[in-house]
Amino acid sequence: MSDFWDIVQHLFNPRWIFLYFGNTALFILLAIVFAETGFFIGFFLPGDSLLFTAGIFGKDLSKNFYNVPFFIIILIVAIVAVLGNIQGYWLGYKSGKLLYKKKDSFFFKKKHLILAKIFYNKYKTTALIMSRFLPMFRSFAPIIAGAIRIDFKKFMIYNIIGALTWTFSIMLAGHYLDKRFPELKNHLEWIILLIIFTTTLPVILKLIIKKKALI
Structure with missing residues (x-):
């Protein structure tokens, strides 16, 4: 059991994934990208x-x-990010109303x-584009789009734009920053925390304030 939890903890260490899994690291990356938006537990x-x-x-990934x-x-x-959003859309389309009645659990929070x-x-x-850069909203935006049944063609346009913008901007940022600053690998944890903090906190605070104003 301890070995299982060690693996679970390591899955939240991106550097460990790429160093430990080697040839299969890309497939783990693809699975996580799909699950983040394809299922509501991916947040x-x-x-x-x-x-x-x-x-x-x-x-190393290319090699x-x-x-x-x-x-x-x-x-x-x-492409996998696009497919994940499609799965999330159909999940919302088929069961969006039921999710509001679902009780909170470890993997699901109604809030x-x-x-x-x-x-x-x-x-x-445009939330489909913006949400790509916000972990919590990234998982639920396509589900909401499906639940309120927006036009699928319109959904796909923003889905594709969002997926391309998200993947290319973040992956190229890491790629070229590493070339410019090779020591970046030694400070990944702090950089990742900074990215999450600066992109997520302002939006969450703004939405919480708006939510309270509506109550």
Whole structure:
């Protein structure tokens, strides 16, 4: 049992994933990217930090995946991100109303769903692009889109734009920052915390304030 929890804890350490799994690291990355938006339990997965770290280890990823160019690696991740959002959309389309009646659990918090709905109502379909950079909203935005049944073609346009923007910006940032500052690998934890803090906190505080104002 202790070995299992050790593995679970390591899965939240992106550097460990790329160093330990080698040839299969890309598949773990793809699975996490899909699960983050394909299932409502994905909000706790380390998507942003994983993409950033994937950029840092881009050369190794390409080498371990048939030596394909790093650009193709990013494109594959973007495609999986698009597919994850489609899965999330259909999950919301089929069972969105039931989620509001679901009791809280370790993997599901209704307040996250409500905050995501407020976020979506404020920014409309562009929320699908913005939410890519916000861990909690990234998981629930496509579900909300499906639950309120927005036009699927419109959803796909913003879905694709959001996936491409998210994957290319974060992975290329890690890739080129590592080239400029090779010692970056030694301070990943602090950089990841900074990314999460600066992108998430302002939006969450703003939405909480708005939510209280509506009560």
